[in-house]
Amino acid sequence: MIFDFIVVGAGSAGCIVASRLSETGRHTVLLIEAGGEDKSFWFKIPVGYARSYYNPKVNWMYRTEPEPNLGGRRIYAPRGKVQGGSGSINAMVFVRGAQQDFDDWRDAGNPGWGFSDVLPYFRRLETHARGESPWHGGDGPIHVTPMRGGTHPLSDAFLDACDELGLPLNDDFNGATIEGAGVYDINTRRGQRSHSSTEYLRPALKRANLSIEREAHARRLLLDTDGRVSGIEVVQHGQVRRFAARREVILAAGAVDTPKLMQLSGFGEGTTLAAHGIETRKHLPTVGQNLQDHLCASFYYRSKKPTLNGDFGSLIGQARFGLMWLLKRSGPFAMSVNQAGGFFRGSPDEPRPNIQIYFNPLSYRIPDNPRAGLTPEPYPGFLIAFNACRPTSKGSVTIASPDASDAPLIQPNYLSTERDIAEVLQGSRLVRRIADARALDGWVAEEVSPSKRADTDAKLLDYFRGNSGSIYHLCGTCAMGAHPDKSVVDARLRVHGVPGLRIVDASIFPNITAGNINAPTMMVAEKGAAMILEDAARS
Template identity: 40%
Template sequence: MSGGAAQAGEFDYVVVGSGAAGAIVAARLSEDASASVCVLEAGPADGHPYLKLPAGFIKVIFNPELAWQFGSEPTARTGGRRIPLPQGKTLGGSTSINGLVYNRGQREDFDGWAALGNPGWSYDEVLPYFQRTEAFVDGGDPALRGHNGPLKVTLPHWPHPVCEAFLDGAAELGMPRNPDYNGAHQQGVGYFQRTIHRGWRMSTSKAFLHPAAAGGNLKIEVNARALRVLLDEGARATGVEYTQGGATRVVRARHEVIVCAGAINTPRLLQLSGIGDGEKLRALGIATRMHLPGVGRHLKDHFSIRLVAQVRNAVTINEMARVPRLWAQAFDWLRGKPNILELSPSVVHWFWQSRPGLDRPDLQGVFSPASYREGYVGMLDVFPGMTCGVWQHRPRSEGSVELASADPGVDPVVQPNYLEDEDDRRTLIRGVRIARELLHTKALAPFRETESMPGAQVQSDDEILDFISRYGVSSYHLNGTARMGPAGDAGAVVDAQLRVHGIRGLRVVDASVMPEITSANTCAATMMIGEKGADLIRVTAR
């Protein structure tokens, strides 16, 4: 313990991070009235109005007070650019700032996790945890969907002629409409399911954490940044040292410390605690408590690219988001009428194969009757626009998160190595060609003015790859940096019960533990990990 650190109490469980998994873990553990739980959240409370309004996404994701502003290291594959990698830093974590899409992934993803030596993680075994979390308001097969969970999931009820034309155009290319991509199969096109209900964002803090806090046995500490996990001489986690209000404090855990800080901050905290690659830790002057070279390795993400076309004969979100039309949208929001303030950034999905012969989709696409300047999320174009984006479901390229310094205040070095693998490049090039076909269907012709990104002059594979390198961005789906695997797997960090190998009383429960990236946005699977992780912890306590 650092000299002068104040004691901040003792609890049965200390949870570091209140995001997609952390809020659920804390809430579920606190259901036992005899258990005491403390949550440490590095950011502030989630009271900012933009955290409640779905359209507020564009205002908060690059706000350093509410999101960690990490970035990738530049490479030639990303045009020498540093790719922004914001991560939530408020109650609810990234569920308070993300794009609100609810997307579980494919059955084969989770069966693959189990096949890698992780019993209990097959699709049939994790399905009940997906169902426990959600209340899908708009139907769905009750054998596959949840309808009684705390998290409301809905479809957009916002008719727009350009969206319908896009769906009709997809049918021209043989893509069937799929009413529920979280149901029996994923392939096809349709409207995204979102964590939005009655005009409001449904974060895990709103759905789980705040209701649980009313029970009296859950303490939430905000602006409390974890510095390191404390370990006794027997390699057992005993608590967490953190800073709050300029003071260093210590909170003790009688049973377990559960790290739920996300795919960047979780490996950083483990490494700062002496858990990681011993040689690299020693080089930074950090004493090695457990040599686990997999900590910070196996980082994966979805690298996405968006194509933009100018629109005619329709009013798009670009115009609706500017006054005076914006005033009308706000009035509709107040009246509970369809409006752009309660939309997710991507309205329509498409899941498809990059080439014939594949047995399941390896591409995910998005569509919206809106466009961002230079294809980047941040500022809408001044002209009427529509966007069709795409990423590869299961990239082979992988990277790392490594400490740059033993100083907890210094950001780690994050290197996803986007497009390093040749197959990733080929797949994404094919994805761009399919996205372009979707923008040039007969059904969309009445609304399509001209393609502005990348433009008709970009045709060859090399030209498309150059476009991807210069304008591709993260999908903010980072995972795998404390991956699950058996003790004989040299790169594994946690076992199938999410216990850190070689350390007692310490678990990781977040996207870091994913053995492989899901064929989907990763938030829903991370919430499932939180539900299952809480059960694993409760079983141990009995």
């Protein structure tokens, strides 16, 4: 079968790209997805993300290689394997990133990617509950809801503690500045997850010129004799199928599976490909390199007063929250578990906010069981989690074999720089300063872990090494830039030296953004789709 465009990956980016490319009706579009349809009730209800956390039916459930600076642990790296991708299984915090993050993209040799360039695409994808403004869109597909006004009283006490310490308060992390303490916005519409599968793809699938093939696992890209990418080969229900593209193939499989598919197809570092018996079709040494992620650890606290632990841990409490959601689409089930937090300078001499905090009026674990959901700690508790905004450690994603069914080797190299180690200590001290503030005196009974026994920098660092994990913001593995030896795609997201192939997902980030990366990934998709259509109109 022949289409004008083939989009590989129906995730946060791919759903948007497929929708926008099919919008005019001029082009035929095929969307390829390795997973199934996101029909389950648990994809709709915000708190239901915990049911996807260890579910192999909808989650690739990747793990890193042993991390030498984290005690040799293999860090869990969930990735969505379902229509909607990781946007179907994430915690929905909607943060664009700091303005300087995108100016850095531009200054790295990518004209058109500064903050003033990308803001219109952020606004285009958004309908904000407060309405249109210079910072927010008013009629975009993704609905963004502030949680302020519906949070637990403990979250208000957290904000009071930050204010007491002289930390700035911020009413809108997606406004003029990201710095300060506040309540997060989430992408929900009337208490239900609002993501690219629901808001972009489902309406678009009514168009005759857009098709989707689910449970179709991409094996390799197909090339013409002149080196142009001309299609994709997939395995679907045990059968090998091939689809052809007249114009372009667009990879939107994410920061792990996009570089994997590139390497399986002969695009990457030549010696690595040769070691697996793969012919090098184009030597691109940075395919799979430049992997970046936010590494996070939580401090657990016992509370003097009830928190969400009690209600989440009882059938009566869960029934009450469920009824609130069913009748009014409100309450804790309609929100992210990460209610408050912010972006702070870990020390006064930091030039910009470099530590992100999540404040959660619930302390919990997620057992390795897709039916378990959130399991609160057996006491009234809360947690404060933190990560560095712009870690400097970089890793890689590399194929393990020439077999597309084998998971790739993911090696983030967490805490491999002195800068990242210093920020662990900055973040740990900041968390404790906030927890020790008078505004939280009436709440904090004790620090359960790491506990006050962690009374030196060495002990705090040991705790972080032993208890930190990914916060699932993997990006950068097919980075955008001007030079083929140092990047994979150009500023129009075309793969260097490979006609007919683009990448439009989080793998193109030159540097990781401050905060959660789902919003900037969707922005990349909006901007990438616009560029593809512009180039098609000129050809």
